[in-house]
Amino acid sequence: MNIYDIAKKAGVSIATVSRAINNSGYVGKATRQKILTVIQDENYYPSRTAQNLSNGAPLKLVGIVCYNIEDMYYTKAVAVLERELSICGYDIILSCTGESRQQMQKSVDMLITKKADAIIFIGSVFAGKSESVIQNAAKHLPVFIINAQVYGKNIHCAYCDESLTIRECVKHLFNLGRQKLLFVYDVDTYGSNKKLCGFNSAVREFCISNSSVIKCGADLNIISQVIQKHLSENDTDSVICANDLLAAAALTAAAKLGIAVPEKLSVIGYNNSLIACCTSPRLTSLENNVQKLAEFTAKNINSYFTDGKAQTDYKTDFKLIIRET
Amino acid sequence: MNIYDIAKKAGVSIATVSRAINNSGYVGKATRQKILTVIQDENYYPSRTAQNLSNGAPLKLVGIVCYNIEDMYYTKAVAVLERELSICGYDIILSCTGESRQQMQKSVDMLITKKADAIIFIGSVFAGKSESVIQNAAKHLPVFIINAQVYGKNIHCAYCDESLTIRECVKHLFNLGRQKLLFVYDVDTYGSNKKLCGFNSAVREFCISNSSVIKCGADLNIISQVIQKHLSENDTDSVICANDLLAAAALTAAAKLGIAVPEKLSVIGYNNSLIACCTSPRLTSLENNVQKLAEFTAKNINSYFTDGKAQTDYKTDFKLIIRET
DNA sequence: CTGAAAGCGCTTACAG
DNA sequence: CTGAAAGCGCTTACAG
Numbered sequence: 001m002n003i004y005d006i007a008k009k010a011g012v013s014i015a016t017v018s019r020a021i022n023n024s025g026y027v028g029k030a031t032r033q034k035i036l037t038v039i040q041d042e043n044y045y046p047s048r049t050a051q052n053l054s055n056g057a058p059l060k061l062v063g064i065v066c067y068n069i070e071d072m073y074y075t076k077a078v079a080v081l082e083r084e085l086s087i088c089g090y091d092i093i094l095s096c097t098g099e100s101r102q103q104m105q106k107s108v109d110m111l112i113t114k115k116a117d118a119i120i121f122i123g124s125v126f127a128g129k130s131e132s133v134i135q136n137a138a139k140h141l142p143v144f145i146i147n148a149q150v151y152g153k154n155i156h157c158a159y160c161d162e163s164l165t166i167r168e169c170v171k172h173l174f175n176l177g178r179q180k181l182l183f184v185y186d187v188d189t190y191g192s193n194k195k196l197c198g199f200n201s202a203v204r205e206f207c208i209s210n211s212s213v214i215k216c217g218a219d220l221n222i223i224s225q226v227i228q229k230h231l232s233e234n235d236t237d238s239v240i241c242a243n244d245l246l247a248a249a250a251l252t253a254a255a256k257l258g259i260a261v262p263e264k265l266s267v268i269g270y271n272n273s274l275i276a277c278c279t280s281p282r283l284t285s286l287e288n289n290v291q292k293l294a295e296f297t298a299k300n301i302n303s304y305f306t307d308g309k310a311q312t313d314y315k316t317d318f319k320l321i322i323r324e325t
Numbered sequence: 326m327n328i329y330d331i332a333k334k335a336g337v338s339i340a341t342v343s344r345a346i347n348n349s350g351y352v353g354k355a356t357r358q359k360i361l362t363v364i365q366d367e368n369y370y371p372s373r374t375a376q377n378l379s380n381g382a383p384l385k386l387v388g389i390v391c392y393n394i395e396d397m398y399y400t401k402a403v404a405v406l407e408r409e410l411s412i413c414g415y416d417i418i419l420s421c422t423g424e425s426r427q428q429m430q431k432s433v434d435m436l437i438t439k440k441a442d443a444i445i446f447i448g449s450v451f452a453g454k455s456e457s458v459i460q461n462a463a464k465h466l467p468v469f470i471i472n473a474q475v476y477g478k479n480i481h482c483a484y485c486d487e488s489l490t491i492r493e494c495v496k497h498l499f500n501l502g503r504q505k506l507l508f509v510y511d512v513d514t515y516g517s518n519k520k521l522c523g524f525n526s527a528v529r530e531f532c533i534s535n536s537s538v539i540k541c542g543a544d545l546n547i548i549s550q551v552i553q554k555h556l557s558e559n560d561t562d563s564v565i566c567a568n569d570l571l572a573a574a575a576l577t578a579a580a581k582l583g584i585a586v587p588e589k590l591s592v593i594g595y596n597n598s599l600i601a602c603c604t605s606p607r608l609t610s611l612e613n614n615v616q617k618l619a620e621f622t623a624k625n626i627n628s629y630f631t632d633g634k635a636q637t638d639y640k641t642d643f644k645l646i647i648r649e650t
Numbered sequence: 651c652t653g654a655a656a657g658c659g660c661t662t663a664c665a666g
Numbered sequence: 667c668t669g670a671a672a673g674c675g676c677t678t679a680c681a682g
Contacts (some may be wrong), residue, residue, distance in 0.1 A: 049374035050659035070404045228676045248603040278573035375675035
């Protein structure tokens with residue numbers, strides 16, 4: 001079923017059908033009515049790809065490429081982006097790349113090829129060594145990044161300063177009189193690295209006497225064991241985690257060792273995700289405002305296409321949400 | 326930059342460029358090399374939409390429409406689908422509709438119009454009163470459903486029997502000697518309804534002396550308060566929740582009331598999500614195998630397009646994962 | 651091995 | 667108000 005079929009059944013030319021569909025140009029009231037009826041009856045849907053080819057009308061498709069959608073930070077970002085962009089009439093193509101640079105390039109190629117109007121990268125994985133993928137993408141379509149800073153033509157960033165956030169956590173612990181800090185993270189990304197730097201410099205700034213860092217894998221049980229081992233072998237009075245899941249594991253570890261939280265051990269999570277409210281005691285967690293970043297980015301994309309004005313650099317504030325740990 | 330530009334720079338016709346790109350038909354070795362070099366240099370990407378128009382080549386795009394991607398059940402399903410489908414060369418367009426039937430129809434229209442090859446509905450919201458949206462979609466493209474049963478031409482379902490799962494939970498509690506059951510759910514969907522029916526009939530089957538049901542909203546704090554109120558006013562020895570988040574809230578409520586879990590109160594979650602491992606005590610939860618359903622669906626879609634053979638009805642097993650509650 | 655030409659499903663000046 | 671024709675960026679018989 002195409003525009004020719006409709007035209008034939010309605011007894012008009014395809015040009016007229018096109019006008020009726022798009023409400024462009026003149027078309028007689030009776031004619032329009034007839035055409036619309038035929039379209040209804042035949043359950044006809046005009047092809048967007050053909051429209052795109054014909055007049056260059058945008059497909060209204062934006063690509064989102066993210067590290068891992070099962071990580072709640074990304075879930076939140078994608079959820080908000082989808083909601084906000086769909087209000088502006090954009091649909092989204094989602095792809096998850098993990099850390100593989102090859103996979104990132106593949107996603108970018110796909111999006112260019114499939115005529116996406118813009119591309120959003122979420123996650124710090126896209127900064128640092130994978131930056132060239134982004135620079136290349138920016139030659140073909142506008143690029144928007146959440147949670148990483150990359151500079152270049154046609155590139156727009158929205159992020160939260162990940163080392164200042166950790167400084168805030170350290171400061172809070174310092175004010176509580178804590179002096180034996182542990183920082184826990186899982187993967188070696190650009191973002192983790194910034195957090196780590198933030199941790200180290202804050203430890204220096206506040207003259208923390210005792211600090212250590214551990215990196216652990218992705219499996220929740222193993223994470224918990226690793227933390228448990230560390231806590232049992234090292235004198236520690238507080239732990240800062242690179243995300244809430246790690247913090248939940250830290251809580252489990254502390255419970256197993258019979259260490260009272262928050263009396264003997266402070267635990268700070270990161271991202272202020274749903275998980276922070278599911279643990280008991282409920283997690284104190286650093287709110288780094290993904291939601292804000294995603295909302296801003298959606299609006300920014302929309303204004304890119306409407307006014308042609310988009311902001312290239314946006315930094316959000318953050319806040320330590322103090323609960324029970 | 327299009328195929329004409331490439332042809333000109335390479336000094337050949339566009340037909341030859343096309344052949345070189347697609348590895349179809351003969352093209353001289355030297356000619357091919359030259360063309361490929363030009364393409365490299367010019368950073369040229371052929372337009373998939375034009376290819377699609379020209380020879381009907383599928384866009385390799387599958388639409389996913391789900392209730393709410395922030396609910397971890399859907400997150401998991403989408404994550405697995407994305408991973409498995411991308412292996413088969415399919416990219417995904419994601420849209421979230423909530424309960425709005427109008428929104429569902431809008432998403433379907435968009436997917437037909439944008440030439441998606443198939444459409445996946447995730448969630449029981451799509452069964453029952455919204456079924457007509459699905460039936461309509463199935464006239465235009467193959468439909469795959471996760472977690473609901475809808476029958477019709479071109480429709481393929483994969484699900485878990487939501488009333489048998491709840492029966493399993495009730496049976497487990499019965500075997501534990503529990504007699505005062507509470508069932509908690511949040512939204513009125515087709516799926517919740519099946520769970521509820523399962524609960525009621527199992528309560529009858531096992532001659533549970535005392536049972537009640539509460540429905541609460543979406544906000545975690547409010548949920549917890551509602552449950553807390555119920556527990557304090559009614560004699561209850563176990564609670565079955567329609568998802569893990571509700572169960573986490575139940576745990577919080579019990580903790581506030583000083584009710585020992587699992588000694589005085591059994592709590593069973595549902596979906597066996599990440600949340601089940603973040604609470605303490607860790608949640609006993611019903612594993613309804615979304616992951617399996619998503620993997621099956623991805624494979625099913627692939628075989629639909631390769632062999633033309635797809636299974637229309639697939640039911641997964643399930644299992645109560647017993648942890649500490 | 652290569653090119654000219656028709657066609658995919660649309661839109662849009664242009665002419666009437 | 668309506669239609670014929672050209673064009674969007676490709677692919678694919680067909681002829682050479």
